[in-house]
Amino acid sequence: MTPRLALPKLADLAAALPRLLRSIRCSLITKLAIASGAALMLFFFLWSSLNINAMKTLSTEAAMSDMDRLGNTINLGLHYAMLTYAPDSIREIIKSISTQQGIISIRVYNKKGQIKYSNLLSEIDETTDIKEEACYVCHRTTPPQVHIPRRERTRFFTDASGHPCIGILRPIENEPSCAGDPCHVHPADKKILGLLDITVSQAGSEAMLAGYTERNFLAALGAAAGTFLVLFLCTHLLVNRPVRAMIRATRAIASGRGFTGLDLKQSDELGELGRAIDTMGREVFAKQYELVRQKNRYQDLFEHVPCTITVQDKNLRLLSYNQAFADEFHARPGEYCYKVYKGRDEPCVHCPVIRTFEDGLPHVTEEITVDRDGCRRTFFVSTSPMTDESGAIASVMEISLDISESKFLEEELERSRKKYQAIFSCIPSALFVLSPEDLTILECNARPETLYGYQPTELLGRPFLSLFDEPDVAPFEAAIRAQRHIDRVRHRRKDGTGFFAAVRTSSAAYPGAQVYLASVTDITSRLETEQQLIQASKMATLGEMSTSVAHELNQPMTVIQTIADLLVRRVRRGQCVDQDTLTEMAEGISRHIARATSIINHMREFGRKADRHVAAVSLGAVIRRTFELFSQQLKVRNIEVTFELPDDLPDVAAQANPLEQVFMNLLLNARDAVDERYGQQSVPGVKRIAIAAGLDTVDGRQFVTASVADNGPGIAPEVVGRIFEPFFTTKEVGKGTGLGLSISYGIVKDYGGDIVADAAPEGGARFTIRLPVWPDPGQSPQSEAFPPRD
Numbered sequence: 001m002t003p004r005l006a007l008p009k010l011a012d013l014a015a016a017l018p019r020l021l022r023s024i025r026c027s028l029i030t031k032l033a034i035a036s037g038a039a040l041m042l043f044f045f046l047w048s049s050l051n052i053n054a055m056k057t058l059s060t061e062a063a064m065s066d067m068d069r070l071g072n073t074i075n076l077g078l079h080y081a082m083l084t085y086a087p088d089s090i091r092e093i094i095k096s097i098s099t100q101q102g103i104i105s106i107r108v109y110n111k112k113g114q115i116k117y118s119n120l121l122s123e124i125d126e127t128t129d130i131k132e133e134a135c136y137v138c139h140r141t142t143p144p145q146v147h148i149p150r151r152e153r154t155r156f157f158t159d160a161s162g163h164p165c166i167g168i169l170r171p172i173e174n175e176p177s178c179a180g181d182p183c184h185v186h187p188a189d190k191k192i193l194g195l196l197d198i199t200v201s202q203a204g205s206e207a208m209l210a211g212y213t214e215r216n217f218l219a220a221l222g223a224a225a226g227t228f229l230v231l232f233l234c235t236h237l238l239v240n241r242p243v244r245a246m247i248r249a250t251r252a253i254a255s256g257r258g259f260t261g262l263d264l265k266q267s268d269e270l271g272e273l274g275r276a277i278d279t280m281g282r283e284v285f286a287k288q289y290e291l292v293r294q295k296n297r298y299q300d301l302f303e304h305v306p307c308t309i310t311v312q313d314k315n316l317r318l319l320s321y322n323q324a325f326a327d328e329f330h331a332r333p334g335e336y337c338y339k340v341y342k343g344r345d346e347p348c349v350h351c352p353v354i355r356t357f358e359d360g361l362p363h364v365t366e367e368i369t370v371d372r373d374g375c376r377r378t379f380f381v382s383t384s385p386m387t388d389e390s391g392a393i394a395s396v397m398e399i400s401l402d403i404s405e406s407k408f409l410e411e412e413l414e415r416s417r418k419k420y421q422a423i424f425s426c427i428p429s430a431l432f433v434l435s436p437e438d439l440t441i442l443e444c445n446a447r448p449e450t451l452y453g454y455q456p457t458e459l460l461g462r463p464f465l466s467l468f469d470e471p472d473v474a475p476f477e478a479a480i481r482a483q484r485h486i487d488r489v490r491h492r493r494k495d496g497t498g499f500f501a502a503v504r505t506s507s508a509a510y511p512g513a514q515v516y517l518a519s520v521t522d523i524t525s526r527l528e529t530e531q532q533l534i535q536a537s538k539m540a541t542l543g544e545m546s547t548s549v550a551h552e553l554n555q556p557m558t559v560i561q562t563i564a565d566l567l568v569r570r571v572r573r574g575q576c577v578d579q580d581t582l583t584e585m586a587e588g589i590s591r592h593i594a595r596a597t598s599i600i601n602h603m604r605e606f607g608r609k610a611d612r613h614v615a616a617v618s619l620g621a622v623i624r625r626t627f628e629l630f631s632q633q634l635k636v637r638n639i640e641v642t643f644e645l646p647d648d649l650p651d652v653a654a655q656a657n658p659l660e661q662v663f664m665n666l667l668l669n670a671r672d673a674v675d676e677r678y679g680q681q682s683v684p685g686v687k688r689i690a691i692a693a694g695l696d697t698v699d700g701r702q703f704v705t706a707s708v709a710d711n712g713p714g715i716a717p718e719v720v721g722r723i724f725e726p727f728f729t730t731k732e733v734g735k736g737t738g739l740g741l742s743i744s745y746g747i748v749k750d751y752g753g754d755i756v757a758d759a760a761p762e763g764g765a766r767f768t769i770r771l772p773v774w775p776d777p778g779q780s781p782q783s784e785a786f787p788p789r790d
Contacts, residue, residue: 018163026725032235037228044220052213059205063166064154070097071170071198074106078196082172089118095117102204104165107197108172115193121695158537164202169195242270248279253281256288307401312353312388314356319395342369356383356396367400378407402449427519432464434516439464439480451522453494467491469498480505480516485747488523499524539629560589569741614751616651617659617706623691626663638684639674644692652704652771658747662755665740666708666767673712673765687711687764695773702773703753709766714759723757 074097094106096121100453108117111130140465153169172194175740192258242264253258259281264274302309307496308325310318316337325331331340337353347354348440367379379400386393424431433443441459445533448454452467464480469492479486492500501520508517563585570577577585623645651728667689693706715723724745748755753771760766 008104015073032239033232035230036231036235037566040224040227040231041221044224044761045217048213048220052209053175054217055212056209059209060166063202063205064168064198067154067166067168067198068170070149071168071196074198075172075196077109078503090117102201104199104201105197107195107198109197111192111193111194159201164206165199166202167197167199169197171195211241213260234709237269238266238268241267242274246270246274249274249277249281249615253277253284255401259285304752307399308339310400311395312398313395314357316347316351316353318680341367341400345558352381352383353396353398354720356385359394360385360393361593366403375404377402379403425565425759430520432459432518432520433510434464434480434518436513436515439516440476442510450519451493451520452491467520476503483507483516491520492664527662560593563589566648604723614653616655617654618649619652619654619706620645620647620649620693621704622656622659623663624694626660627691630667633687637675637680637687639671639687639689640685641689641691644690644694646693646695649695649704650695650702651774652753653774654751654753662747662769663706663708665744669740669767670708670710670712670765673710677712677764690760696770698770703770704773705768705770707766707768709760710764711760711762712764714763715757716764720757 010729012211048694065528076095077097078090081087081093090108094108094117097103098106104412106119107115107123108115109128113128115123115128118124148169148171148437150168155167157167159163159165163198171192174193194738210335245262245264249259249262250708257616262274262278262281264271266274303323305322305324308324308328310321318331318333318335318337318340320333321331329340336346336347338351342348346365350365351367355363362382362384364380364382367381369377369379380403382399384397384399385393386397411460417651424445427445428447430440431445432448434440435442441462441464444456444459446456446458448456452459454661465477468476470476475484476489480503483505485505488500489503490498491501504519504521507514509515525703567577567585623643627641670689674689678687688711690709691707692709696703696705724741745755748769748771751771753769755767755769757765757767
């Protein structure tokens with residue numbers, strides 16, 4: 001019965017052995033334990049072997065030393081007996097000493113190799129061959145060696161019973177006492193008289209060494225086992241258990257559930273790894289929660305997106321769809337898409353789903369259907385393949401967006417575009433669409449063909465500034481980019497003729513970018529009309545100044561007449577005129593003739609047309625020259641004029657002649673205003689006109705300002721906004737044309753300046769003119785960009 005019961009246990013053990021081996025192979029702690037145990041065992045056994053070998057060496061050295069001392073003791077004990085030649089004493093000494101434990105034999109050899117004394121009586125008188133091992137140590141050289149090291153005098157061998165033995169030879173040296181009395185005579189040249197051979201058994205030492213070796217190996221085994229156990233426990237507590245906890249945590253993270261955190265109290269690398277795994281797990285679960293939330297969100301978007309989404313198989317059957325599709329078409333899974341969408345009994349001719357199944361690529365198309373109410377609807381359809389695990393197309397997602405309203409708006413936009421394109425082409429001004437980078441003409445209407453003589457296709461891609469007939473186009477480019485109006489500039493036609501144009505620029509949206517929209521109007525005819533009005537205004541002003549000019553001319557003519565009458569009287573009387581008086585009369589005539597000529601030339605210059613070239617003009621000088629023509633008329637009317645004109649005013653960019661007309665108009669208006677309030681005759685000092693000038697800075701630019709103020713009735717608030725309109729006047733009929741201020745406004749604007757009207761400090765009216773300094777720092781003179789009117 002016993003063998004039958006043992007067989008199942010052996011079978012169970014054989015079946016469990018592979019699992020045990022697999023567990024050992026897959027267990028880090030077992031591998032570490034086996035490796036560390038094997039290393040410890042090897043180390044301790046190696047250490048024990050080295051220790052035992054060292055002990056054997058020390059034991060042998062100790063035995064050799066003891067035997068050498070024993071031989072020395074025996075030699076000293078035999079010394080006296082040998083000197084007195086007492087053989088019996090020698091034998092007794094040898095016999096007594098040989099009775100000690102472990103001593104096998106004590107022999108005394110003479111110089112012939114004959115054993116003279118021994119504790120073994122059977123060996124006495126035997127002769128030993130000097131070629132034997134014991135004798136060969138000394139007799140291997142001729143003559144024999146006298147002083148042999150102890151190691152060479154010692155021999156190790158095994159006796160008949162197999163016990164180890166050690167023998168040592170000690171030479172009996174010839175001493176001086178041995179060469180004389182009382183010893184028998186030995187020659188003094190003999191160094192060695194004989195040998196003392198002692199043989200000792202090592203059985204006791206061997207037994208003791210064997211016991212030591214056993215105890216040493218047992219101690220090494222115990223130390224290795226204890227160290228292995230400590231390492232195993234430490235590894236289990238510090239490595240295996242944390243690793244198992246981390247494995248359980250990582251498996252919980254991998255499964256996506258059950259992870260409650262990993263709290264390792266260790267502060268070593270495994271603790272850091274555990275905390276890293278804990279952080280990773282929490283982050284993974286946070287990301288997983290976020291993914292679930294995103295999944296629910298996108299599922300919600302899928303269900304509520306404002307377009308229909310379906311998933312179809314190769315037979316165009318509906319596998320799934322979103323809520324918008326279900327609400328729109330009331331379909332059921334398994335129905336055919338073409339039946340649901342269009343009520344067809346067969347697939348569409350150019351079905352994008354079929355094309356996606358064929359080539360595996362997304363497709364986009366527009367589908368037109370008619371709903372149940374008979375309304376035409378347009379859908380934007382896009383398809384995308386959906387693959388399975390093997391990469392084959394298993395289904396296709398189709399997204400349909402109702403773009404009926406957008407399509408309607410697109411058609412309306414196209415009709416609107418055509419309408420505004422027709423308006424753009426028929427605008428009487430030349431319109432240009434300019435690139436913001438280099439002002440290249442991107443598009444234009446049909447008007448440039450009439451205005452410039454170019455076909456619209458000839459202008460496309462051409463720089464807009466090439467149409468300007470000006471030596472420097474940089475100021476015009478700056479004005480266009482700043483969207484400032486160019487009131488007057490010369491352009492050139494295809495045939496080379498020039499004309500004056502006004503350019504208006506604004507920023508506009510263009511497909512893909514912001515562009516400049518430039519409008520060009522031919523103002524040549526308008527300028528000619530304005531020139532005629534300006535000239536007429538000059539003539540009217542000259543007419544108003546005729547009395548003052550006549551008075552100014554009458555004064556030098558009266559002086560000349562007086563000098564001429566004096567000369568005539570002297571001649572008739574026959575009186576001689578002295579040289580000094582004659583010189584004074586001639587100089588007076590010349591001076592007053594020059595004054596009259598200056599007045600006449602000034603009037604002629606004022607009356608003729610001005611050129612188109614601007615230069616640096618002193619505004620103070622213009623004001624003083626204008627006042628010279630008008631001063632006598634103001635004196636006659638008792639009008640007091642005050643001046644505040646600094647001598648260091650910079651020049652302005654303008655023309656002197658038109659500016660004189662501007663200030664002449666302002667002085668005439670001031671004269672009429674004070675006359676209207678106080679009458680033409682009044683006491684001096686009541687009627688006043690103040691003229692002032694100064695320097696001003698606006699937005700980093702310098703301007704020279706000049707103002708003409710009076711103490712008249714002022715300007716009514718309701719007419720301030722119309723004061724510069726052409727033909728608008730507040731004077732009585734027949735006393736004003738309404739062109740003076742309008743023309744003055746245009747002249748000042750042409751020079752890039754400004755003119756404004758407001759209340760004077762004394763209650764009258766004040767007109768202030770502001771003109772840019774020549775040249776304006778940081779900018780070319782405005783007069784170059786805006787040439788003045790003729």
